[in-house]
Amino acid sequence: MSIIYGKAIANYLFQEEEKMTAQLSVAPAMVNPIGFSIENHELSARLQVVTLSEETVHRFNEQVAQWPVQALEYKPFLRYQVAHILDEITEKTLGASLNSIMTNRAQAAFLLKYDGQPDIEVGELRTEFDVKLSTAISHMIGMPNHDSMYGQYYARFTVRNVDNSDSYLRQAHRRMELHNDGTYVDERTDFVLMQKLAEENMQGGESLILHLDDWEELDKFYNHPMAKQDIVWGAPKSKNVDKKVVHPVFFEEDKQGLPHMLFIDQFAEPQNMAQGRYLFEMGESLEADPNYLAIPLPPGAMLVVQNHCWVHGRDKFVSHPDLMRELLRQRGHFTQ
Ligand SMILES: [Fe+2]
Numbered sequence: 001m002s003i004i005y006g007k008a009i010a011n012y013l014f015q016e017e018e019k020m021t022a023q024l025s026v027a028p029a030m031v032n033p034i035g036f037s038i039e040n041h042e043l044s045a046r047l048q049v050v051t052l053s054e055e056t057v058h059r060f061n062e063q064v065a066q067w068p069v070q071a072l073e074y075k076p077f078l079r080y081q082v083a084h085i086l087d088e089i090t091e092k093t094l095g096a097s098l099n100s101i102m103t104n105r106a107q108a109a110f111l112l113k114y115d116g117q118p119d120i121e122v123g124e125l126r127t128e129f130d131v132k133l134s135t136a137i138s139h140m141i142g143m144p145n146h147d148s149m150y151g152q153y154y155a156r157f158t159v160r161n162v163d164n165s166d167s168y169l170r171q172a173h174r175r176m177e178l179h180n181d182g183t184y185v186d187e188r189t190d191f192v193l194m195q196k197l198a199e200e201n202m203q204g205g206e207s208l209i210l211h212l213d214d215w216e217e218l219d220k221f222y223n224h225p226m227a228k229q230d231i232v233w234g235a236p237k238s239k240n241v242d243k244k245v246v247h248p249v250f251f252e253e254d255k256q257g258l259p260h261m262l263f264i265d266q267f268a269e270p271q272n273m274a275q276g277r278y279l280f281e282m283g284e285s286l287e288a289d290p291n292y293l294a295i296p297l298p299p300g301a302m303l304v305v306q307n308h309c310w311v312h313g314r315d316k317f318v319s320h321p322d323l324m325r326e327l328l329r330q331r332g333h334f335t336q
Contacts, residue, residue, distance in 0.1 A: 031097055033093050033094070035052065035053050035091075036050055036053055041293075041295070043293045046214075047107070047110065047295070049111050049113070050112045051112075051113055056089055056114075058116070060085065060089055060132075060136070061129055064082050067132075069128050069131045072132065082132055082135055083136040083139035086136040095140040095141075098137070098140050099336050102334070108309050108310060111295065113297075113300065114300060130195060131154065131197075131328060137304065138191075141191060141336065142334040145185070145333065147329070148239060153332075154330045156197065156326060156327070159327070161323045173316055173317065176314040178311040179313060180307055180308065180311055181312075183268070184234055184264075189331045191305065191307055191331070193304045193329060194302060194304075194327065194328075195301070195330075196297040197328050198324070200324045201323045202320075203320070204317045204318045207313075207314055208293070208312065209305060209311070209312045210310065210312075211291075212258075212309045214291040215285075215289050216290075216291065221278075228248045229275070230246045230247060231246070231249060231268055232245075232246055232270075233246070233264075244269070249263045254308075261309070263286075263311070
């Protein structure tokens, strides 16, 4: 009898231990970084600056040199392999740290850059390295969605002094208004990764980001009768997305009950005066808000934000006939 009783207790303890392990694995990991550092950005404690050490960059470059970016495009599992390689080099502390940042609403954004140079000349080979690095980062936190504009899991595009496209994405001389990505697609867009690949003759053009909880008029718009009303969203031709989608601006709340938002001025299609006025005033309020951060990015560096609690945009550039900037973006959903 005592043996059976003992087994029951052992079973009970085992089950409790399993429950505790499960709880621990969903709690944000507090880990000591190995092969990189983390600190608050000088402009805001929300934004975390993650800097990979020279040795980490060197080892990563060596281990992924066997695959050109084309191999990553053709074989989706290689994208996870390069993420795994980088995580192993940091003894799994990088993935844990990035996921901890992204699931913490108070932060939910990081700027990732690297020390030193990966023994590659500036040019297409260096760009290949940078694409592999951002692929590793995006696959540590989730999975990029297919980018219909570019036809890959990422998009590369160039901003020049003149542009004749049909949206503000590539237009240099105006500020790109604060917005969320993924407003006009069906799939979730939990994160946006923006990486600078190259630039020449650039002045200005900082990435602009604003956390919803820093937006002074959030309550006014979140508690507005229109906040939960469906709006139609469509996209211009260049985006290669034919279908329109319907959702409210404040489409859901997070685990703490705080708002998640999906808004972009250019692609909302208001169907009546009330919707038009609500969207107009929201755009005006976001553009007038003083609490945004203007973040300069060195080539190779990337800014990653949780797309539903940060809005992003881009400041205008100073005109120059030979102005050039090449950017990469990945937009995806969390898988952790
Ligand atoms: Fe965007």
